[in-house]
Amino acid sequence: MTSPAGDGLGPTTAEALVFVADLDRPELSAPDAHHLRRVLRLRRGAPIAVGDGSGRWRVCSFGDRLVEATEIVHEPEPTPVMTVAFSIPKAEKPELVVQKLTELGTDRIVLLQADRTVVRWEGDKVHRHMERLHRVAREAAMQARRPRLPEVLGPLPFGVAATWPGATRCDQGGGPVPTGQPTMLVGPEGGWTERERAQVQHVVGLAPYVLRVETAAIAAGALLAAFGHNAWLADREWR
Template sequence: MTPPVFLVETADMAADRIEVSGPEGRHAAVVRRIREGETVDLSDGLGRRARCTVTEAAKDGIVCRVLDRWDEPEPSPRLTVVQALPKGDRGELAVEMMTEAGVDSVVPWAAERCVTRWKGDRAAKSLGKWRATAREAAKQARRGRLPRVADLADRTAVTTLLAEADLAVVLHEDGPRRLAELDLPRGDGTGIVLVVGPEGGFSDAELDDFTAAGAVPALLGPTVLRTSTAGVAALSVLQARAGRW
């Protein structure tokens, strides 16, 4: 079984003896109840990873001796999901599941038909929740690379992102082709950008802009999924087809 993962600063990863303190240390010692002699993985969230033995365990942290270290290569092609803002806590649910499924980047998007709106203090708080969710889900999934959760995007920003992608896809129930049938890019380009719309669907103006930028409307399957679950389902298809799974 893969050891539990705890996050530390990049500068600490070069040492042979690494102390995990602060909230992360307390989580290891109190929540996970890590004890002396156990094996853990430490990561900086950027792909640097160390397999360690715990030499000390206290109530507020652990001390680890490095046995081995390595760099995890960045997955290719990169998978970015533009996620329209769901209602309630379904946004965090979407981020959690997509992180577990291996998404590389999540872009929260204020679509025209989103019921939820991020404004003022709520915007910063909601974005913070998405980022915290991605961090914890990445640890749960034993990932060495944390997904990037970008700032809130509007239609213009999403259109630009789609225009720069190797493959841009808009999930749409009227798409002429299935997602599983699209030709996927190879190599180290900008990767695949996938747009998941809101519960109320895309507006005509959004679809026009996205398709003009080169996005391909694609059908995920015979059923209509919620916006909070469509992303993880689409990622599963792309992960398998791209050979990342």
């Protein structure tokens, strides 16, 4: 028999969070079951949260078969959608950024193709990289006990992201973070072009020095997380 999820049990208070395909009949994948049993060494009957990645979750008792302990909870859609779009950095740095932004609670993470972006993903490379980044986001969400997976998109041209509500360009000499601007755009280390600067008038400064792309993107996500959704709702000029 299940109970309402009102007794303090949830994704951040259970002993782990895992994602499953069906919340009505939750089953662990073999890798997740191995991780819970061998790495985390959970005991039989330990409370774990299971989610479907869309913000729906419930608590189950861990064992060879999961036993539903609470009813399904559906968290509301995030409003506004807090977004960090960053120019694609080299090597494995996109994975680091996606991991940290997921942990910080960024709703939408976008790989950006700016005018001076050096890295170019084309053809099969796009699918391979994005598939890897989705896996990174899933693992980071489980680690952070975050029941809603972030939307990971890209690569998208700067002109697309520039039209999103509350678009703010991160640049040296920018002002403090304005409320009502939930979309942070992080450019390449070569800087924005004049064309891009003209497209986005709102500018925020992240630090007095020149930052690497990955540092700036994580800093932007931390600023959004510090304000939280409630603070952004106080100012609806972005609509």
